[in-house]
Amino acid sequence: MSLPSRLEKMCLDKGLQMTGPRRVIAAVLSEFADHPDVEQVHQRAVLLDKNISIATVYRTVRLFEEAGILERHDFREGKARYEEVPLQHHDHLIDLKTNAIIEFQDEQIERIQKEIAQKFGYTSVDHRLELYGIPAENSEKK
């Protein structure tokens, strides 16, 4: 918790003021490779600094998202989940049985998406692709 996290470095690149709470929240988000919701981020942050309030977590993840260093996801649960902007873009496959989240990349899909936007006269600035699946019967379970 003393070394600056990858996210903290990105904050500095963006010229964000690095306060105590922001450093802790950045560290927490860098450390975990899952997709925590705000309450989970807060719970983890409080372990490092028990004074951090949930309001600050909300303000900070919004700030980080607007700075382009965090991605917000909504997996249809009525609340947001966050992850570091990944080095390489990926989409998500959600296991409806276990709620596991599997990340994947597909060049073809990325290319076709751009083409579709172009076809309608748009420049694609963002997209969201989520697959919802159940374990196939005839393959081994994880």
Added chain:
Amino acid sequence: MSLPSRLEKMCLDKGLQMTGPRRVIAAVLSEFADHPDVEQVHQRAVLLDKNISIATVYRTVRLFEEAGILERHDFREGKARYEEVPLQHHDHLIDLKTNAIIEFQDEQIERIQKEIAQKFGYTSVDHRLELYGIPAENSEKK
């Protein structure tokens, strides 16, 4: 407003009890080809029956969604939007400048999505693909 809407027929097929409010909400959702949120559905329903409450609209769209005759969308506005389950599946391109919603279909993407799920040992039961774009000429100007 006296003829049964397409949605009302689908309700009957599913064995849902057709009350006054449900008939009105089904008609309203069948009549408009856009993607109204719950408040808009309610506003339109009230024109036909001023006693319909927003609670009933919430209950009804949830019922319809669970019956598989309505699709719920979340276009990152913090509230749900609904549309009739379409005759042919389509995805959405959202114009970030005007909030226009453009529907499109792409066979290739559908096929690749199934393949990806398979590759990870899943059967794809649902997916969500949204493209967010800005008009191409605008992006040139900036």
Added chain:
DNA sequence: TTATATGCAAAGCTTTTGCGCTGGC
């Protein structure tokens, strides 16, 4: 020092729910 960030609590928004009454079947 001075602007910005924080903590706390209150409020905002969308959505759900408890309850007594209404109305389809």
Added chain:
DNA sequence: GCCAGCGCAAAAGCTTTGCATATAA
């Protein structure tokens, strides 16, 4: 007549915000 559905209002769940204080630069 019964039981599901309805309207109303209250509440739940997530998120934002006003304000006084604390802190980074």
